[in-house]
Amino acid sequence: MRILITGNMGYVGPVLARHLRANIPGSVLVAYDSGFFGHCLTTASVLPEMLYELQYFGDIREVPTTVIAGADAVVHLAAVSNDPIGNKFEAVTEEINQKASLRLAEISHKAGVKSFVFASSCSIYGYAEGGARKETDPTNPLTAYARSKIGTENALKAMDLGGMTVTSLRFATACGMSERLRLDLVLNDFVACAVTSGEITVLSDGTPWRPLIDVEDMSRAIAWAVRRPAANGGAFLAVNVGRDEWNYQVKDLAEAVAYAVPGTKVSINKAARPDQRSYKVDFSLFKKLAPSHIPQLSLEQSIARLCDGLTAMGFADKDFRNSSYIRLKILEQHIAAGRLGSDLRWVGQH
Numbered sequence: 001m002r003i004l005i006t007g008n009m010g011y012v013g014p015v016l017a018r019h020l021r022a023n024i025p026g027s028v029l030v031a032y033d034s035g036f037f038g039h040c041l042t043t044a045s046v047l048p049e050m051l052y053e054l055q056y057f058g059d060i061r062e063v064p065t066t067v068i069a070g071a072d073a074v075v076h077l078a079a080v081s082n083d084p085i086g087n088k089f090e091a092v093t094e095e096i097n098q099k100a101s102l103r104l105a106e107i108s109h110k111a112g113v114k115s116f117v118f119a120s121s122c123s124i125y126g127y128a129e130g131g132a133r134k135e136t137d138p139t140n141p142l143t144a145y146a147r148s149k150i151g152t153e154n155a156l157k158a159m160d161l162g163g164m165t166v167t168s169l170r171f172a173t174a175c176g177m178s179e180r181l182r183l184d185l186v187l188n189d190f191v192a193c194a195v196t197s198g199e200i201t202v203l204s205d206g207t208p209w210r211p212l213i214d215v216e217d218m219s220r221a222i223a224w225a226v227r228r229p230a231a232n233g234g235a236f237l238a239v240n241v242g243r244d245e246w247n248y249q250v251k252d253l254a255e256a257v258a259y260a261v262p263g264t265k266v267s268i269n270k271a272a273r274p275d276q277r278s279y280k281v282d283f284s285l286f287k288k289l290a291p292s293h294i295p296q297l298s299l300e301q302s303i304a305r306l307c308d309g310l311t312a313m314g315f316a317d318k319d320f321r322n323s324s325y326i327r328l329k330i331l332e333q334h335i336a337a338g339r340l341g342s343d344l345r346w347v348g349q350h
């Protein structure tokens with residue numbers, strides 16, 4: 001099976017490459033990325049991209065059809081991948097996350113791809129009071145990032161993509177260790193706080209609900225989706241990916257990290273304005289469709305892996321919230337140095 005992975009040089013990609021190599025033996029892995037974060041290796045002693053047969057560099061907005069030729073499946077990760085970046089680059093977020101994704105789906109279909117996997121997000125539920133959100137419940141995207149994900153999903157659903165199975169994986173918030181670690185994710189941030197300063201400063205009042213999933217379990221779901229037959233869920237499927245037990249309130253996450261790293265204090269800003277984003281998610285459809293690919297890791301395991309990874313790196317930067325472990329900071333550094341334009345295109349290369 002030949003699998004094209006876009007956006008492979010980010011946080012999820014390195015873990016996914018290892019997972020696909022181990023779990024889909026004989027697969028040919030081809031990758032395409034703009035390389036924004038290529039230099040941000042944290043724990044690897046070997047370049048994660050060595051696991052691919054072929055690595056292309058380029059912008060997803062102009063991906064050539066030759067990159068897709070011969071692929072059986074496309075796993076589309078390339079994106080402006082969080083709210084702070086989306087807020088700063090709103091129009092570009094729509095261009096990259098939505099317009100380019102739809103073009104990619106179209107040319108993948110024309111190239112005879114059988115399975116198209118789109119990395120969507122539970123953030124499309126935005127603020128949801130009451131019970132856990134099911135796929136059939138209304139969405140409430142509050143940011144440019146979330147709007148781009150649901151916009152793409154809706155358009156993919158409406159497109160006639162013939163025999164190409166489309167799976168939109170609405171991932172819970174990612175966490176866990178990766179060769180390209182990010183610390184702009186709630187659990188990763190808390191573990192980095194605990195390891196570097198012994199104090200977790202929660203930026204909200206701690207009450208928002210946030211379902212989580214480890215990057216390894218995201219990879220498990222992707223490995224299922226690339227081989228999903230249309231008979232299991234339909235030719236187009238949008239499914240919440242996570243586990244019911246992993247619906248946490250932010251303050252519970254802070255307490256779990258403090259428990260795992262003895263001596264850690266938790267300070268919750270009770271005066272903070274309530275976070276607008278709060279949602280519980282129902283993952284029963286995923287469990288029904290993919291019983292052998294549901295998340296396996298426990299919260300304690302994810303925290304332990306992060307602690308071990310940060311310790312192995314000798315990580316001690318108390319000011320990491322302003323460091324290059326934050327995706328937006330890296331893009332800003334590229335732009336300030338004149339390497340990248342504000343349209344998020346490399347200067348002088350295209």
Ligand SMILES: NC(=O)c1ccc[n+]([C@@H]2O[C@H](COP(=O)([O-])OP(=O)(O)OC[C@H]3O[C@@H](n4cnc5c(N)ncnc54)[C@H](O)[C@@H]3O)[C@@H](O)[C@H]2O)c1
Pocket residue numbers: 006007008009010011012013032033034035036037058059060061076077078079080081082096119120121122170171172173174175182185327
């Ligand atoms: N991390 C999460 O919490 C989470 C949760 C739900 C969904 N997702 C989705 O999963 C996917 C992967 O997430 P991640 O955390 O690895 O993101 P990431 O930001 O770490 O990596 C994204 C990758 O896409 C590439 N990319 C961005 N714009 C591009 C462009 N114009 N052309 C080519 N490549 C481009 C970047 O260089 C980067 O390597 C994203 O689509 C994200 O929205 C992530």
